[in-house]
Amino acid sequence: MYPELNGKVVVITGGSRGIGADTARAFAEEGARVAVLGRDRDALDRVAKETGGIGIVADVTDLAAIEDARRRVEAELGPADVVCAFAGGGIARPGPTAAMSEEEWHSVVDGNLTATFLTLKSFLPGMQERRAGAIVTMSSSAGRMPSNLPSAGGREMGNPWGAPVAYEAAKAGIQALTRHVAAEVGGDGVRVNCVAPAAIRTERTERFMPREVQDFVAASHPLGRMGEARDVASAAMFLASAQSSWLTGLTLDVAGGKIML
Numbered sequence: 001m002y003p004e005l006n007g008k009v010v011v012i013t014g015g016s017r018g019i020g021a022d023t024a025r026a027f028a029e030e031g032a033r034v035a036v037l038g039r040d041r042d043a044l045d046r047v048a049k050e051t052g053g054i055g056i057v058a059d060v061t062d063l064a065a066i067e068d069a070r071r072r073v074e075a076e077l078g079p080a081d082v083v084c085a086f087a088g089g090g091i092a093r094p095g096p097t098a099a100m101s102e103e104e105w106h107s108v109v110d111g112n113l114t115a116t117f118l119t120l121k122s123f124l125p126g127m128q129e130r131r132a133g134a135i136v137t138m139s140s141s142a143g144r145m146p147s148n149l150p151s152a153g154g155r156e157m158g159n160p161w162g163a164p165v166a167y168e169a170a171k172a173g174i175q176a177l178t179r180h181v182a183a184e185v186g187g188d189g190v191r192v193n194c195v196a197p198a199a200i201r202t203e204r205t206e207r208f209m210p211r212e213v214q215d216f217v218a219a220s221h222p223l224g225r226m227g228e229a230r231d232v233a234s235a236a237m238f239l240a241s242a243q244s245s246w247l248t249g250l251t252l253d254v255a256g257g258k259i260m261l
């Protein structure tokens with residue numbers, strides 16, 4: 001679909017599983033040379049083998065680890081043409097804001113917003129120097145709309161708290177980070193866009209979300225189903241390709257109509 005992605009070097013943080021792994025597979029099918037970053041060596045090796053790319057163990061909350069990974073990508077594949085900063089982590093329980101511990105707050109903000117900042121910090125200078133590059137960051141519909149609104153259906157699903165507040169704040173922060181950097185580096189030939197998925201089916205949701213909850217969540221999207229990781233991968237490929245060459249600073253809601261802005 002995107003012949004211009006053939007041979008491009010694509011780095012995907014959070015590429016060891018879930019949305020990131022499917023995005024790596026989708027780029028590889030277009031002929032891209034992919035590098036997946038994560039912390040689980042075995043999972044990274046599996047994705048690297050499937051995609052013909054490389055898997056690099058790197059904690060993206062640690063700038064030195066990202067810098068090492070970037071140097072390895074440059075040495076083995078060449079400079080990055082595309083970076084999908086998709087890793088998202090941190091641990092916090094849903095609950096009242098005042099009950100969230102500082103540790104939970106920092107772990108989720110670091111695992112999402114700071115990790116995205118550090119990834120951009122590492123990869124941007126080379127892209128600016130080469131006057132070419134496309135970056136796609138990862139927000140969430142939780143960064144668009146509070147997930148604890150009564151209309152979000154949390155009561156019916158047994159979780160009136162929605163996503164932890166730190167997750168919503170971090171994912172909204174990623175949208176602002178994306179816009180700021182897009183305005184800053186547009187003149188250098190680098191585009192920065194964001195995807196904001198609603199509920200996406202992954203191995204994790206299959207394992208932890210009971211079938212009746214999945215049905216409820218599916219029905220809450222106007223298109224009547226949960227998203228697939230491939231829906232997000234398709235959006236990322238479009239934003240990375242020349243087909244979106246006049247788009248930057250955009251947050252694209254990959255949300256089955258649940259978010260309409």
Ligand SMILES: NC(=O)c1ccc[n+]([C@@H]2O[C@H](COP(=O)([O-])OP(=O)(O)OC[C@H]3O[C@@H](n4cnc5c(N)ncnc54)[C@H](OP(=O)(O)O)[C@@H]3O)[C@@H](O)[C@H]2O)c1
Binds near residue numbers: 019043059
């Ligand atoms: N699934 C959804 O419904 C949904 C909706 C909106 C947004 N999102 C966002 O989409 C992204 C992927 O979600 P997913 O559902 O595919 O999650 P997932 O299956 O849990 O995968 C998370 C990925 O991020 C990596 N990761 C987490 N913390 C990391 C760290 N400190 N350093 C390096 N890698 C790290 C994990 O790697 P290791 O396991 O190898 O450490 C894994 O590859 C996340 O940013 C998430 O917030 C998901």
